[in-house]
Amino acid sequence: GQQLNQSPQSMFIQEGEDVSMNCTSSSIFNTWLWYKQEPGEGPVLLIALYKAGELTSNGRLTAQFGITRKDSFLNISASIPSDVGIYFCAGQLGTAGNKLTFGGGTRVLVKP
């Protein structure tokens, strides 16, 4: 089946720095989405991308839909402590039904 590989699996952030994470797939998707999950809560949608090459921002977050349709990246600029959480990419192939495939997540932690 389809698999999404997210990297890095975890990262430490220092307040003010920019961070980046990405997601790759062995097969194409027509939609890429990025979700964030905080402890004790469900995932929350950050950004949705619908077109190959599309670059979309949501505040300090920027995500891009790869030209090959097999990858996406998410950047967080000027990180702050509340950026801590698990970030998931998700891909959707078709429009018949949902069947989102989620990546394994990137856990963002604050540098001690």
Place this chain on the structure above:
Amino acid sequence: DSGVTQTPKHLITATGQRVTLRCSPRSGDLSVYWYQQSLDQGLQFLIQYYNGEERAKGNILERFSAQQFPDLHSELNLSSLELGDSALYFCASSVRGSTGELFFGEGSRLTVL
């Protein structure tokens, strides 16, 4: 607050038992999805309903079943529980049945002892 309500928040039960998880979607959302989140498997899609009808099925075990009622709330039934069924079960909803833009509830944490 996503507007999606799940009950119970926590549930502890024994192997072999049966439990029912309940989900109320956001007002106006016709589609309900169930996901399982475990430490080693990540978020796995189980099943989707749209306006009372099953729309898509993922890797849902035969011991699990779900339905969406006329008032659009949904229930996920898990039977003959095994230790490996311990996980967070999320419900999500959306207005349309084909979108990936989902609103997730806070989850029901199931522990099977």
